[in-house]
Amino acid sequence: MSEHKIRVLVAKPGLDGHDRGAKVVARALRDAGMEVIYTGLRQTPEMIAEAALQEDVDVVGLSILSGAHMALAPRIVELLKANGQDKVKVFIGGIVPDEDMPRLKEMGITGIYGPGASTEDIVKDILEAMK
Amino acid sequence: MSVMSKPITNSVLEGNRLALARLLTQVENHSPEGRAALAELFPHTGKAHLIGVTGAPGTGKSSLVNQLALHYRKTENKKVAIIAVDPSSPFTGGAVLGDRVRMRDLSGDDGVFIRSMASRGSVGGIAQTTAAFAQIFDAAGYEIVIIETVGAGQSEVDIARLAHTTIVVEAPGLGDDIQAIKAGILEIADVLVINKADRPGVEHTERALCSTLALAHPIPRVYRHHGQTMTVMVPAGAKNLPALEPDSSATRSDMVIWIPPINKTVATEGKGIADVAESIAKHAEHLHVTGDWASRDRARLRSELEAALEAALMSRFFANIQNEKYNDVVEQVVGRTLSPHEAVRKLLNGSSKQENV
Numbered sequence: 236m237s238e239h240k241i242r243v244l245v246a247k248p249g250l251d252g253h254d255r256g257a258k259v260v261a262r263a264l265r266d267a268g269m270e271v272i273y274t275g276l277r278q279t280p281e282m283i284a285e286a287a288l289q290e291d292v293d294v295v296g297l298s299i300l301s302g303a304h305m306a307l308a309p310r311i312v313e314l315l316k317a318n319g320q321d322k323v324k325v326f327i328g329g330i331v332p333d334e335d336m337p338r339l340k341e342m343g344i345t346g347i348y349g350p351g352a353s354t355e356d357i358v359k360d361i362l363e364a365m366k
Numbered sequence: 367m368s369v370m371s372k373p374i375t376n377s378v379l380e381g382n383r384l385a386l387a388r389l390l391t392q393v394e395n396h397s398p399e400g401r402a403a404l405a406e407l408f409p410h411t412g413k414a415h416l417i418g419v420t421g422a423p424g425t426g427k428s429s430l431v432n433q434l435a436l437h438y439r440k441t442e443n444k445k446v447a448i449i450a451v452d453p454s455s456p457f458t459g460g461a462v463l464g465d466r467v468r469m470r471d472l473s474g475d476d477g478v479f480i481r482s483m484a485s486r487g488s489v490g491g492i493a494q495t496t497a498a499f500a501q502i503f504d505a506a507g508y509e510i511v512i513i514e515t516v517g518a519g520q521s522e523v524d525i526a527r528l529a530h531t532t533i534v535v536e537a538p539g540l541g542d543d544i545q546a547i548k549a550g551i552l553e554i555a556d557v558l559v560i561n562k563a564d565r566p567g568v569e570h571t572e573r574a575l576c577s578t579l580a581l582a583h584p585i586p587r588v589y590r591h592h593g594q595t596m597t598v599m600v601p602a603g604a605k606n607l608p609a610l611e612p613d614s615s616a617t618r619s620d621m622v623i624w625i626p627p628i629n630k631t632v633a634t635e636g637k638g639i640a641d642v643a644e645s646i647a648k649h650a651e652h653l654h655v656t657g658d659w660a661s662r663d664r665a666r667l668r669s670e671l672e673a674a675l676e677a678a679l680m681s682r683f684f685a686n687i688q689n690e691k692y693n694d695v696v697e698q699v700v701g702r703t704l705s706p707h708e709a710v711r712k713l714l715n716g717s718s719k720q721e722n723v
């Protein structure tokens with residue numbers, strides 16, 4: 236009876252203007268059998284949390300190239316918790332300096348991927364986190 | 367998920383959005399909790415107006431749904447739920463659901479709930495899940511439930527059967543319009559929308575639609591000619607009516623026939639949306655006046671009942687038969703020594719007496 240599919244929201248918060256990377260990841264997750272809800276560019280943390288709630292996702296994937304991750308990511312984690320979605324795992328793809336990583340992990344981010352990361356690794360880590 | 371069905375239905379009825387979202391997931395996954403909750407919510411259903419929106423990919427369905435929802439929020443203050451269905455990949459079972467990209471204007475409004483749904487394979491299954499989703503939104507107090515599907519065959523017809531009003535969206539410049547404007551899909555249309563009316567070729571699309579529509583919906587008209595009553599089938603939108611005296615009773619018979627209106631929109635700019643909403647309202651009124659609302663409801667619930675009955679009878683049958691016996695009969699059918707009809711008789715009666723049917 237268990238027909239659960241992993242549902243992933245792929246969102247692009249902040250003001251930077253292209254989503255090629257996010258789309259590549261979205262397709263890779265689809266090819267791994269996941270259901271990806273793609274929300275497009277320039278999402279506010281509030282819009283992302285609202286979509287995550289309505290779609291009842293297991294995972295939120297954020298693409299942040301603007302360098303604003305320290306402002307955006309914790310806010311999104313906080314909103315997800317406030318909505319009762321504290322089990323949702325949050326992943327970030329983008330340009331995150333090494334020194335920010337420990338703090339992001341502390342704030343509850345499950346995985347962080349730079350521009351060189353392989354989509355296989357992302358898929359593997361999501362599957363692992365869903366166990 | 368450890369949420370019990372009793373609290374979850376209460377929370378859904380009280381407007382808890384997290385409970386609503388989780389219940390949709392349970393139902394989509396065919397969990398027993400989901401089924402139990404659906405049963406509890408069922409008495410609260412039957413109030414919503416279900417609107418189907420279908421058409422080829424890229425015609426602007428999501429953009430139109432976004433505008434329609436805005437319209438209902440602003441001018442009628444109705445709560446709106448949107449079920450946006452996209453196909454699953456047949457190879458991996460995964461999906462990219464992108465309809466929300468066009469619906470960002472709706473964010474931040476608690477009177478709107480958007481749920482994306484992957485078709486997950488079976489044609490019958492998607493119609494069933496969509497129907498269940500619509501019932502949940504209905505029970506949760508959403509007065510308008512809009513269902514967006516990609517126009518690609520049987521699932522549209524099934525969803526049209528589910529919806530009270532079906533909107534078929536066309537757009538100019540999508541290559542081969544004859545291919546896009548299939549008579550089959552027009553038959554399910556209650557309202558036709560030509561979106562992207564800002565694009566060249568709108569007149570062409572409109573003409574093509576009108577002539578296909580005329581074939582799909584001939585209007586019977588009653589005339590008196592030399593003292594005799596005759597019925598003439600007039601194509602919808604025909605300009606040159608025969609020069610006969612219309613009988614007064616013809617006016618009445620015209621009123622009970624719904625001719626799908628054609629509305630032109632520019633969804634990206636919100637143009638023409640009020641006209642579409644008006645067509646939808648007129649269609650709902652038509653359904654109420656003619657009694658079709660009630661009879662569609664009845665037919666839909668009856669077929670839902672029958673589908674459930676069929677499934678239950680099948681599973682009871684398989685629970686009560688030995689595998690060997692069943693496989694034996696299958697082999698006889700495959701070996702052409704027993705026809706499927708005789709096989710059924712044998713399986714149900716335990717006798718293989720040959721009778722002429």
Ligand SMILES: Nc1nc2c(ncn2[C@@H]2O[C@H](COP(=O)(O)OP(=O)(O)O)[C@@H](O)[C@H]2O)c(=O)[nH]1
Pocket residue numbers: 421422423424425426427428429430465468561562563564565631632633634635
């Ligand atoms: N020019 C023009 N483009 C439109 C209009 N409506 C939608 N679009 C664009 O058409 C594309 C597909 O729209 P979408 O709503 O996603 O179509 P769907 O696949 O049918 O849901 C998008 O790029 C929209 O911005 C319109 O009225 N005019």
Ligand SMILES: [Mg+2]
Pocket residue numbers: 427428429464465514
């Ligand atoms: Mg769409």
